[in-house]
Amino acid sequence: MDLNPQELQELQEQLLLVYKFINQNKMFKKFFLEGIEFKESFKDETGLISNLMAMDDAENILETSILELEELRKGETSDTSFQDILRATEWDVLYRKYGMKDLNDIEKLDLRSLLKIY
Numbered sequence: 001m002d003l004n005p006q007e008l009q010e011l012q013e014q015l016l017l018v019y020k021f022i023n024q025n026k027m028f029k030k031f032f033l034e035g036i037e038f039k040e041s042f043k044d045e046t047g048l049i050s051n052l053m054a055m056d057d058a059e060n061i062l063e064t065s066i067l068e069l070e071e072l073r074k075g076e077t078s079d080t081s082f083q084d085i086l087r088a089t090e091w092d093v094l095y096r097k098y099g100m101k102d103l104n105d106i107e108k109l110d111l112r113s114l115l116k117i118y
Contacts, residue, residue: 016066016085017106
């Protein structure tokens with residue numbers, strides 16, 4: 001992957017937003033909607049979010065990807081934990097940067113650029 005540090009940072013930020021969206025939606029469904037048929041109410045032109053929501057291990061895949069990007073950004077093996085990255089993330093700043101009001105605006109992320117990288 002030949003990305004400059006800025007591109008690595010942006011990719012990590014977008015994956016963090018996707019992770020948080022997936023995590024919160026899965027927790028909501030598990031807590032409130034377990035056993036109830038429910039249609040998701042978000043826009044997903046690429047199918048990426050829908051596919052991740054359907055996967056049991058999506059959060060683990062995203063977590064691993066985010067940690068690997070952290071190592072690429074720092075240029076060395078990092079002992080930073082995923083929880084440290086989540087705690088250090090300024091969510092309001094990311095929402096503004098990507099034109100989002102909150103996680104419900106996940107479709108405002110350029111998910112097509114994420115898919116091009118993978």
